[in-house]
Amino acid sequence: MSSRPHVVLSAAQSLDGYLDDASTTRLILSNEDDFAEVDRLRADADAILVGANTVRADNPRLLVRSADLRSERVAAGRPEQPIKVTVTSSGKLDPASRFFTVGEAPKLVYAPPVAVDGLRDVATIIDAGTPPRLERILDDLGERGVRQLLVEGGGAVHTQFLEAGLADELRLAIAPLVVGDPRAPRFLGPGAFPRPLELAELRQLGDVAVLHYRAAAEPTPIDVLRLRQAIALADECPPSSTFRVGAVIAAPDGTVLATGHSGEGEPHNHAEEAALAKLRADDPRLATATMYSSLEPCSSRASHPKSCTQLILETPIPRVVIAWREPSLFVEAEGVELLAAAGRKVVEVPALAAEVRRANTHLPGIRP
Ligand SMILES: NC(=O)c1ccc[n+]([C@@H]2O[C@H](COP(=O)([O-])OP(=O)(O)OC[C@H]3O[C@@H](n4cnc5c(N)ncnc54)[C@H](OP(=O)(O)O)[C@@H]3O)[C@@H](O)[C@H]2O)c1
Ligand SMILES: [Zn+2]
Structure with a gap:
């Protein structure tokens, strides 16, 4: 996973969060200075990715426009233009679009193998699952030597990168325009966005405001993947009158060491x-592992002599990642406090808590 590219999202939006209007012509949200900065971002990138709707709607060239920037790339021993990348499930892309016809850079299409017969002469078609998975796309791009990926939209693609916790930076240009039409495409759709963004810079380019965000260091993309897996494991729990919880123990590279769910083995587990x-108590991998649990580990329980917090503290596991702090339904929970007081790192991902609550609406007062 370490060879995945650094991912920079770039978008221009209206004041009310739209990427375009609902007409067939493209709404211009940038000015020349903003275009020039985006050109610099393109020149810094090894590859540029857009969604299939953007290829269809905007027919973009996806080229570095400035001759100076292209010369800089060549002088640094890099190809003159970045690789072009798109993703589609339908395969409905016109081989005559400029994405395919303009420029010498390689064109990569991540698509299910059955969908794309008409594109084989104009692009390299890569199977990354049906539908294509972003993690697999990034792994493949990393193997092709892509170190920096610029994602230029549209909204469906930006939403997926942020939902998966796979965006490292976001450059957002905000134009002083109001689209005011719910049929227009939005910068972001609804979803659960697990990695907080931190504002790194704020600048003015004429009448465009440019905001630059960086993703928080934690949770990492691996944390997001494994915590989501733990949350999904709650579906395996037998019907119960207590919490439905899933847990995953994983190594730092994301390798799963063990999984569990409540009620597994015997009903009170x-x-x-x-x-x-x-896992064996002396398993050396525990010393660097992370415990992912959909719910805060319990700190006192009626049915067993030891709480999960105690069980974790009996291992060397240094790090615990949770989605939802236990509400005071049965007992006053203090798992997070006890783990932290014992020097274990606890990372809470509240953006994913609604999903855990959804698995627990059988309990009194719990709503997603
Ligand atoms: N202002 C800006 O910065 C900016 C930038 C880019 C685009 N735009 C605007 O945004 C609009 C397009 O945005 P959008 O949200 O409609 O679409 P989009 O994100 O460009 O593309 C969505 C399409 O990409 C494919 N796709 C995305 N993720 C996929 C996945 N994981 N697996 C398989 N296929 C996947 C699907 O194509 P198939 O349907 O072929 O399966 C999906 O319908 C256009 O109006 C464009 O002008 C604005
Ligand atoms: Zn417990």
């Missing part, structure tokens, strides 16, 4: 204890 029971 908790997810973290079911996962821990699958």
Whole structure:
């Protein structure tokens, strides 16, 4: 996973968050200075990715326009133009679009193999699952030597990168225009966005405001993947009158060491204890592992002598990632406090808590 490219999202939006209007002509949201900065971002990138709707709607060239920037690339021993990348499930892309016909740079289409017969002469078609998965696309781009990927939209693609926690930076230009039409494409759709963004810079280019964000260091993309897996494991729980919880223990590179869910083995088992029971107490991998749990580990329980917090503290596991702090339904939970007081790192990802609550609406007062 370490060879995945650094991912920079770039978008221009109206004041009310639209990428375009609903007409067939493209709404211009940038000015010359802004275009010039985006050109610099393109020149810094090894590849530029857009969604299939953007190829269809805007027919973009996706080239570095400035001759100076192109010369800089060549002088640095890089190809004159970045690789062009798109992703599609339908395969409905016109081989005569400028994405394919303009420039000598390689064109990559991530698509299910059945969908794209008409494109084989104009692009390299790559199977990254049906539908294509962003993690696999990034792994493949990394293997092709792409170190920096610029993602230029549209909204469906930006939403997926941010939902998967795979965006490292975001450059957002805001134009002083109001689109005011719900049929127009939005910068972001609804979703759960697990990696907080931190504002790194704020500048004015004429009447365009440019905001530059960086993704928080934690949770990492691996954390997001494994915590989502833990949350999904709650579906395996037998019907119960207590919390439905999933847990995953993983190595720093994301390798899964063990999984568990509540009610696994015997009805009173908790997810973290079911996962821990699958590993030997002296397993050396525990010393660097992370425990992912959809719910805060319990700190006192009626049914068992040891709480999950105690069980974790009996291992060397240094790090615990959770989605939802336990609400005071049964007991006053203090798993997070006890783990932190014992020097274990606890990372909470509240953006994914609604999904955990959804698995627990059988409990009194719990709503997604
Ligand atoms: N202002 C800006 O900065 C900016 C930048 C870019 C675009 N835009 C505007 O944004 C609009 C397009 O945005 P959009 O949200 O409609 O579409 P989009 O994000 O450009 O493309 C969405 C399409 O990409 C494909 N796709 C995306 N993720 C995929 C995945 N994981 N697996 C398979 N296929 C995937 C699907 O294509 P198939 O339907 O072929 O399966 C999907 O319909 C246009 O109006 C364009 O002008 C504005
Ligand atoms: Zn427990």
